Amino acid sequence: MSATFEPITGRYMNLDLFGRPHRIYVEHAGEGTPLLCLHTAGSDGRQYRALMNDARITRNHRVIAFDMPWHGKSSPPAGWHDEEYQLTSAQYTTMILEIAAALELDKPIVIGCSIGGRIALHLALEHPEVFRAIIGLQAGAHVDPYYDLNFLHRSDVHGGEVAAAIVSGLVGPDAPDKERWETLWHYMQSGPGVFKGDLYFYKIDGDIRGRVAEIDTKRCPLFLLSGEYDYSCTPEETLAVAGSIAGSEVTIMKGLGHFPMSENPEVFLNHLLPVLEKIGRS
Amino acid sequence: MIEVLQQRVNGDEGLVRRGRYLTTTFLLEVGPTAWLISIFEGRVVSVTRGPFVMPSSAFALRASEEEWAKFWSRKPPPGSNDLMALIKRRVLKAEGNLQIFMANLRYFKEALAKLRSEGAAS
Numbered sequence: 581m582s583a584t585f586e587p588i589t590g591r592y593m594n595l596d597l598f599g600r601p602h603r604i605y606v607e608h609a610g611e612g613t614p615l616l617c618l619h620t621a622g623s624d625g626r627q628y629r630a631l632m633n634d635a636r637i638t639r640n641h642r643v644i645a646f647d648m649p650w651h652g653k654s655s656p657p658a659g660w661h662d663e664e665y666q667l668t669s670a671q672y673t674t675m676i677l678e679i680a681a682a683l684e685l686d687k688p689i690v691i692g693c694s695i696g697g698r699i700a701l702h703l704a705l706e707h708p709e710v711f712r713a714i715i716g717l718q719a720g721a722h723v724d725p726y727y728d729l730n731f732l733h734r735s736d737v738h739g740g741e742v743a744a745a746i747v748s749g750l751v752g753p754d755a756p757d758k759e760r761w762e763t764l765w766h767y768m769q770s771g772p773g774v775f776k777g778d779l780y781f782y783k784i785d786g787d788i789r790g791r792v793a794e795i796d797t798k799r800c801p802l803f804l805l806s807g808e809y810d811y812s813c814t815p816e817e818t819l820a821v822a823g824s825i826a827g828s829e830v831t832i833m834k835g836l837g838h839f840p841m842s843e844n845p846e847v848f849l850n851h852l853l854p855v856l857e858k859i860g861r862s
Numbered sequence: 863m864i865e866v867l868q869q870r871v872n873g874d875e876g877l878v879r880r881g882r883y884l885t886t887t888f889l890l891e892v893g894p895t896a897w898l899i900s901i902f903e904g905r906v907v908s909v910t911r912g913p914f915v916m917p918s919s920a921f922a923l924r925a926s927e928e929e930w931a932k933f934w935s936r937k938p939p940p941g942s943n944d945l946m947a948l949i950k951r952r953v954l955k956a957e958g959n960l961q962i963f964m965a966n967l968r969y970f971k972e973a974l975a976k977l978r979s980e981g982a983a984s
Binding site: 726727728731736737738741742744745746748749750753808809810811812814815 | 964
């Protein structure tokens with residue numbers, strides 16, 4: 581059996597973020613309109629590999645996914661060993677804008693899931709001029725903590741095992757086993773306290789309930805897609821956000837959960853492709 | 863029906879292997895009915911139906927009969943497909959020493975899903 585290679589290229593980018601040098605891992609595939617992909621909390625850019633491997637997308641999109649600092653193959657900044665990682669809205673926004681600028685992306689489409697879906701709402705509100713369109717997956721304005729987050733980072737609980745076990749039920753019931761367990765493997769590989777640090781943004785700092793209705797979709801089109809089985813960001817919460825933003829378009833994806841692009845790419849792409857086509861026509 | 867937990871868990875070699883460092887007793891409440899479930903090194907060694915005078919357990923999982931019935935259905939609806947989904951909706955109470963529960967969360971999720979109708983996905 582001969583080896584085959586996927587059409588994905590990975591590179592390391594050295595970039596100053598928040599006044600400190602960072603080493604950021606970036607993958608890309610395809611040519612055309614930039615499509616910048618934001619992964620979920622406690623995971624990394626591998627979640628978007630199905631998009632990068634699908635010619636229906638890459639023939640007219642340059643798909644880019646970076647691992648956030650502390651995630652995947654991106655390192656934490658020097659000095660990390662004496663710090664507690666906590667993601668804030670301001671850092672997250674700065675990171676996305678700086679990386680998009682460093683990659684010289686011209687009016688990219690941004691697609692983000694979960695924390696990436698939440699920051700997509702922040703970007704739609706504060707930086708609509710930067711983006712061609714914004715796609716929020718599993719995007720709610722706020723999620724109340726529903727378990728003790730301290731269990732994610734303590735010496736008598738294995739961080740990788742508990743992170744994957746907490747999110748396992750967020751994968752929809754129809755997800756193929758291969759993709760379900762690949763999605764969970766990414767969670768199992770996350771560094772100590774990183775998932776917890778991301779959830780600081782998701783459950784505390786990133787609350788945008790009071791401002792979400794101010795998003796102006798005339799300045800940047802907004803598409804919201806959420807999986808039926810997501811109990812973290814429920815369809816009802818996504819519908820509530822959509823209902824408060826004039827001009828936003830919402831799709832509830834039957835059978836899917838919290839990780840549509842990685843848990844069940846084949847079904848997800850049936851929802852995403854029409855959205856990309858519509859953006860391409862506008 | 864809770865008694866079948868012993869045979870179904872112990873019959874799953876992978877589940878028992880993943881639980882090999884787990885030895886505990888927990889209380890499962892299905893509406894008004896209580897069960898004490900003892901695990902030794904990943905194997906369920908006893909499932910005892912209450913009522914109890916002074917049940918001793920590391921932690922307890924409590925939900926109504928209706929909620930457990932949905933959780934144990936062949937294809938649970940959204941919001942009922944996972945223990946964490948029940949906890950999020952505040953219909954499952956997890957109380958006691960939850961370190962044991964959380965450190966072995968995959969084990970407990972998969973063990974309790976064994977009570978789903980035969981043929982259902984675990």
